[in-house]
Amino acid sequence: MPSPLPETESASHLDLIVEMTGDFVQSHDVEATLHLGLERIAKRLGAEAASLFLVDEDTGELVCRANIGPVDVRGLRLSPGTGIVGRTIDLGVPQLVKDTRRDPDFARSIDAATGFETRSILCAPMSARGQRLGAIELFNKVSGDAFTQTDSRLLQALAASSALALINARLVADMAEQQSLKRELELAAEIQRAMLPGELPGDSPIHGINLAASGVSGDFYEIMPLADGRIAFAIGDVAGKGMKASLLMAKTASLFRCLVKREAGPGAVLAAINSEMLETRMPGMFVTMAAGVFDPAMGRVTLAIAGHEPPLLLKDGIFTPIEGDMPPLGIAVELFADGCPESVVDLDGGCLYLFTDGLTEARSRHDGMLENEGARALLQSFADLPAGLRLDSVVRSLDDSGSLRDDITLVVIEDRRERPPISETAEFERRYPARPDELSSIRAAVGGAARAMGCGESMVGDVVLAVDEACQNIIRHAYRGTDGDIVVHLNRDNDRLVIRLMDFAPAVDVAKIQPRPLDEVRPGGLGTHLMRSIMDHVDFLAPPPGIGNLLQMVKRIDPT
The missing domain is CATH 3.60.40.10 (PPM-type phosphatase domain)
Structure with a gap:
């Protein structure tokens, strides 16, 4: 079992942990604080060089974010699990390598590229709240000695403290970013409302x-x-x-x-x-x-x-x-x-x-x-x-x-124009283009006029249906696709509703307008059946001068 640290040395180490934690809490620049913390750790443990690697959340790569020593390797990216630092993060426990020549995971290519000679390594994981954030890696004692288990315990404590402080710093940064985004969204919403x-x-x-x-x-x-x-x-x-x-x-x-x-x-x-x-x-x-x-x-x-x-x-x-x-x-x-x-x-x-x-x-x-x-x-x-x-x-x-x-x-x-009200004795008359897209306007107007003249809702529906069918016949059979107009006229005659539809198409042969047998399966002819079943009377009248055809439909008014 390792011997405990002297009281003065433990207090000194604790002071360093408290000092570093305070730096992280107060700092608005995480990168600068990481570098300062790493510098203090390297000095306290007497290391020639030190690096701090963090895990890239998107790629899983290990990225050097802080560096102390003769060779600057900040920005160096290693694949997950690479080298001793990768092993430390994967295992989640410190790694003490007294002689790098005997460790198969030591990445000699970095020494070859930088000219730095790595003799011994001490590496501790940065993890807190179940998150593996990265690792702190120290290289070579200045004294020439190898790192010790006492050094390992101290570095582990410092790395854990750094990890917790880093998480808190990130949370503070996220909150600040969210507040900034919230202010931007509020400003954007205010601009939108002004538009x-x-x-x-x-x-x-x-x-x-x-x-x-x-x-x-x-x-x-x-x-x-x-x-x-x-x-x-x-x-x-x-x-x-x-x-x-x-x-x-x-x-x-x-x-x-x-x-x-x-x-x-x-x-x-x-x-x-x-x-x-x-x-x-x-x-x-x-x-x-x-x-x-x-x-x-x-x-x-x-x-x-x-x-x-x-x-x-x-x-x-x-x-x-x-x-x-x-x-x-x-x-x-x-x-x-x-x-x-x-x-x-x-x-x-x-x-x-x-x-x-x-x-x-x-x-x-x-x-x-x-x-x-x-x-x-x-x-x-x-x-x-x-x-x-x-x-x-x-x-x-x-x-x-x-x-x-x-x-x-x-x-x-x-439509806020003033219109004279339709009474039970008033007449309703409007002229519409003979086009299918006008049928909805005709239906709405006829329904309103019939309702104003005392017809109940059931009768209004019947009247609208009969007028719609008659207008379709005028468009389809009288005008045959040519331009023209339909005049819709309604009036109340005592207890009867009288509807007259007039067009300006060539006169039709009334004798040929006969409803076909209902059991005959083919298009056409059922509209006449429909109108006659709904209305009390359906008749073609002699049209006045200038009118092509005049259809009159009559129905006793039912107010229910």
Whole structure:
């Protein structure tokens, strides 16, 4: 059993350990502190040279991070397990080599390369809390003697103290880095919030809201009044989260603000943004986006969509999605060569909702993930509130018990024009282009008019279905793909609802418009059966001058 150290020598060694630990705790430069600690250890143990190796966390290599002696080997990298230092780290116990000529693991190539003659080595592992950090290696006693077991015990204590201090220093550095990153994220989030539109007056026809899943958001929206009285708007969602997504979000929003002032329409704006993104592309990054221009005087929206969630038109309690078939921005250039297709949407007293997929992926407080139907029901439940409060209420109703799955952004555009109310005795008449994409507007308007004239919800559904079928027949069979219009007229005659549909196509041969037998399996002819089964009377009347065909449908009003 080794004899104990003299009391004065033990106290001196303890003072060195305390001194080195204090240096590590107070230091802001780990590299400099490692060098200072190694210098003190070499001096105390009388070594000609010393090296401190740390394990590279990524490669497992042993890297010389501090060095004392005639030859500077800092930066030297050894493969895992190489030499006596590698053996020390692998075994986790000190290695005392009194004569390097007799040790098969001694790496003579280093002496050959540096000219330093290594006679004896003392090496102790740096490990603490189960972590193998590296090792401290001493070379040759200045006195010419070999290292002793007493030296080994002291070096082991000093190495363990250095390891613990190094771990603490790394933790302090990590905390400082995290605090710095937190401050940077807070600043980035503050800049992002400043980029979003400010608070809008309550009578603004467009309102928006953004809720970030983390400190910074990959979503954005923009609302910009134009010189001619129209209002430009956009909503976007950058693929991914965090700082990288927020930078691309800032770039895209800035491009929109710049381009919308000079490009002719939202389709051209999206095409220009796509071109710019592809020139400075971030691999794996893209943006879904919808942009448009709203004319408050006409209640009309011109809309372009690039890979974004279909906006929802809400009129008379009916949601109609506005689909787009272009890919997200930043993926393909050739598809945007002719710009991005535009849709014209007449709000006609309704409102248009635009949102990111964070809404459909959010969770309600009681029913789990919203998905499409849940999102529509949530929007409908707050439809009577003012627009700004409505969006805020939608966001507040989401489940906030945990972090959001994704950023959530909502924009609503309202037609605020004054319209005369429809009474039970009023007439309703509007003219629509004879195109399939107008059918959703026709259905919504007819449903609202029938409801205002006293029809119950069940009857409203029947009336909308019959009118939709009749309009499809006009488009398909009367106009046969040519341009034209349909006039839709409704009025209440005592307890009857009278519907008249007029077109300007060539007159049809009424005798040839006969419903085919229901058991005959082939396309066509069932629409007439449907209309006659729903309505009380379906008749072609003699049209007034200038009208091609006049179809009248009558049904007794059922208020239930």
